[in-house]
Structures are given as C-alpha cells and as structure tokens.
Amino acid sequence: DIQMTQSPSAMSASVGDRVTITCRASQGISNYLAWFQQKPGKVPKRLIYASSSLQSGVPSRFSGSGSGTEFTLTISSLQPEDFATYYCLQHNSYPLTFGGGTKVEIK
Amino acid sequence: QVQLVESGGGVVQPGGSLRLSCAASGFTFSSYGMHWVRQAPGKGLEWVAFIRYDGSNKYYADSVKGRFTISRDNSKNTLYLQMNSLRAEDTAVYYCAKIGIAVAGTRGFDDYWGQGTLVTVSS
Numbered sequence: 001d002i003q004m005t006q007s008p009s010a011m012s013a014s015v016g017d018r019v020t021i022t023c024r025a026s027q028g029i030s031n032y033l034a035w036f037q038q039k040p041g042k043v044p045k046r047l048i049y050a051s052s053s054l055q056s057g058v059p060s061r062f063s064g065s066g067s068g069t070e071f072t073l074t075i076s077s078l079q080p081e082d083f084a085t086y087y088c089l090q091h092n093s094y095p096l097t098f099g100g101g102t103k104v105e106i107k
Numbered sequence: 108q109v110q111l112v113e114s115g116g117g118v119v120q121p122g123g124s125l126r127l128s129c130a131a132s133g134f135t136f137s138s139y140g141m142h143w144v145r146q147a148p149g150k151g152l153e154w155v156a157f158i159r160y161d162g163s164n165k166y167y168a169d170s171v172k173g174r175f176t177i178s179r180d181n182s183k184n185t186l187y188l189q190m191n192s193l194r195a196e197d198t199a200v201y202y203c204a205k206i207g208i209a210v211a212g213t214r215g216f217d218d219y220w221g222q223g224t225l226v227t228v229s230s
Contacts, residue, residue: 001169030211031213032210032211032212034208036152038152043202043204043220043221043222043223044144044152044218044220045218046206046207046208046215046218049207049208049212049213049215050208050212050213050215053213053215055215056215056217085151087151087152089152089154091208091209091210091211091212092210092211093210093211094157094166094210095154095166095167095168095169096142096154096157096166096210097154098151098152098153098154099151100151101151101152
C-alpha cells in the first residue's frame with residue numbers, strides 16, 4: 001500500500017502569509033494527488049485533484065504542484081477562513097490513503 | 108439537492124458487530140461509486156472502503172480487510188458498511204461520501220459527504 005507523509009503536522013501563520021504544505025508518497029503516484037481542507041466540526045472539502053487542478057469554486061489563492069512522490073499545496077496569501085487542517089489523498093490506486101494532516105493555526 | 112444520511116452508529120463492545128447505512132437522495136445513486144471514510148476523535152481522515160456503482164468491485168483499507176464489508180442496494184438508494192470483530196481502534200465518526208475523483212482519473216466532479224455517524228467500541 002502507498003503511504004502518504006505530510007509535513008509539517010502543524011504550523012502557525014499570519015493573514016497574508018504564503019503557506020506551503022508538502023506531501024510525500026512512498027512510491028510514485030504520477031499526478032494522482034488530491035488536497036482537502038477540513039474545519040472543526042465540518043466535513044472535508046476538496047480543493048485540488050490530479051495534483052494541480054483546482055476544484056470548481058475554490059479560490060485561486062490555492063494551488064497544487066508535483067508529480068511522482070513529492071507534492072505541494074500552496075496558499076498564496078492566507079485568509080482568515082483558511083485556518084483549518086489540510087489533508088492530501090493519493091488517488092493513484094486502491095487502497096486510497098490520506099496523509100496525516102497539517103493544521104494551520106493563527107500566529 | 109444531494110443528501111447522504113448515515114445511521115446505525117452507537118456503542119458496541121469489542122468483538123461485536125454493527126451495520127451502518129447511508130441513505131442517498133438527489134442524484135442517480137446507481138450510477139456512482141461510493142466510499143466510506145472514518146475519523147477517530149481528534150485524529151485525521153482514514154479511507155475505509157469503496158464500492159463500484161454496480162457493486163461489482165469492492166476495495167478496503169488493510170486495517171479493516173476481512174472484518175468490514177461494503178455493500179449497496181441500488182433499489183433502495185442505500186449504502187451499507189457491515190462491521191464485524193470491532194476493536195477499540197475502530198472508534199470513529201464514519202462518513203459515507205461520493206468523492207468526485209476516480210482512481211487514476213484526471214477529472215474532478217463535486218464531492219458529497221454525509222454528516223457522519225459515531226461508532227464507539229468500548230466495554
């Protein structure tokens with residue numbers, strides 16, 4: 001099975017900051033990587049699929065990149081509503097696997 | 108509008124069984140694969156299982172393989188998760204989800220998630 005490792009597990013940032021979260025796969029997954037955002041008490045919301053494709057309705061400050069085993073989610077200018085936990089998900093093969101999550105907190 | 112409503116959660120002793128249901132409405136249920144995803148209290152997301160639109164293929168996380176069974180009744184627009192030999196580490200909120208990306212797919216359709224049902228495994 002493919003293991004997904006996210007870093008950092010938590011971070012503090014200020015409104016307006018550029019934020020980068022990394023996800024590494026234990027083996028190559030081409031570009032089949034999605035990113036989800038989850039706020040407390042809410043269901044996950046998918047931001048990105050296929051590494052860099054923005055889901056409809058997601059603000060353009062979110063972007064994704066990478067292929068093979070290393071991927072990044074970038075928030076170009078952090079907004080108050082972006083404080084949340086972010087998860088990567090490989091959709092290359094079953095079983096699907098999530099990363100451990102990155103909690104983005106207010107500095 | 109699309110609705111997914113889970114039911115069947117509760118408290119069960121270790122080694123026990125439970126069947127979760129997910130009632131779907133607002134879309135052609137029989138045309139889409141469906142997932143179960145869980146989240147232990149204060150922890151991250153864990154993908155559990157997937158079933159193809161017609162029930163012909165099923166996939167499981169290693170952590171539940173051999174103990175959990177995903178199934179569906181397209182005539183009732185309902186998804187199920189039969190959970191046997193439950194362990195304390197199965198304690199979680201269980202979500203059913205229509206995730207709009209395919210394995211090795213490059214198209215992204217809307218996701219829909221239920222609000223989840225809590226399963227607690229404790230003596």
